Amino acid sequence: MNTDRKRCSKCGEEKALSEFYINTRLRDGYNGRCKTCCSAYGRAWHEANREKERARRKAWYEANREKVRAQAKAWGRANPEKKKAAARPWREANRERERSRGRAYYMANREKLRARNKAWREANPDKVRAWHEANREKVRAQVKARREANPDKERARWKAWYEANREKERARRKAWYEANREKECARNKAWREANREKVRAQVKARRDRKRDKVRAQARERYAVNRDAERLRHKRWQEANRDYTRDYTKQWRMRNRLIARVRRMWAKLEPRNDRSN
Ligand SMILES: [Zn+2]
Numbered sequence: 605m606n607t608d609r610k611r612c613s614k615c616g617e618e619k620a621l622s623e624f625y626i627n628t629r630l631r632d633g634y635n636g637r638c639k640t641c642c643s644a645y646g647r648a649w650h651e652a653n654r655e656k657e658r659a660r661r662k663a664w665y666e667a668n669r670e671k672v673r674a675q676a677k678a679w680g681r682a683n684p685e686k687k688k689a690a691a692r693p694w695r696e697a698n699r700e701r702e703r704s705r706g707r708a709y710y711m712a713n714r715e716k717l718r719a720r721n722k723a724w725r726e727a728n729p730d731k732v733r734a735w736h737e738a739n740r741e742k743v744r745a746q747v748k749a750r751r752e753a754n755p756d757k758e759r760a761r762w763k764a765w766y767e768a769n770r771e772k773e774r775a776r777r778k779a780w781y782e783a784n785r786e787k788e789c790a791r792n793k794a795w796r797e798a799n800r801e802k803v804r805a806q807v808k809a810r811r812d813r814k815r816d817k818v819r820a821q822a823r824e825r826y827a828v829n830r831d832a833e834r835l836r837h838k839r840w841q842e843a844n845r846d847y848t849r850d851y852t853k854q855w856r857m858r859n860r861l862i863a864r865v866r867r868m869w870a871k872l873e874p875r876n877d878r879s880n
Contacts, residue, residue, distance in 0.1 A: 610634060614641040 611618045613636040624634040625642060635642060650657065665672060680687040695702055710717060725732050736743060751758045766773055781788055796803050826833045841848045 612636070612638040612641055614638070614645075 609618050609620055610624060610632070612624075615638065617638065619638050621634060623638050623640070625639060626633060627635045630636070637645070
């Protein structure tokens, strides 16, 4: 018999020694069964003892939980990149679950997390700015989506923020405008030219508003100071007597003419008489 080969005690096949596991307790230094038979046996044993094994492993884990966790944590801290890579397949397979878990965690710890995030942002303004610049499109899309989903809520939120930061925001806008004056002027002009009708309507609305306001103010002033206003008017009439006389004369002539026409009209056709 070839000394490089050996017959398996299970399947009876003669195989190379490399097909047998080393076992120093046996005389020839190798297991009696070949590797294939050994692993088949192991598999069969696991199949037969699956529940028992699981319970055993679980019991062991329960007994050593703290130790295992501490070890895993230490390993993760020592190998952050490896940890991330190892967790990735699981994370990808459980994306929805992870997301809802994350949301639940956020909701439960909202105040704490917000405060922590805020503190971090305040401590790292450069990083925040860099991130915003790198993700400009993403941020813009997010803001837009949020605004479209809850227009009223977003408007109220923005308004509250503006009320709280009015001076700061005004200064910021002014500075920005000063820095981008040329660009802004060109942009505004282009917009006005593209929206001519809208601009016209706006101007008209503004003028109407102003006129209404002026009229209301005059009326109010007159109501409050009726006598003084009458006096003022009388004085004005006296100072402009010629103009007033002409105006009054014309007004009377006009009224007389209208009355005459009406009378003639009523004579011609009695039912045209409006005085009844
Ligand atoms: Zn075998």
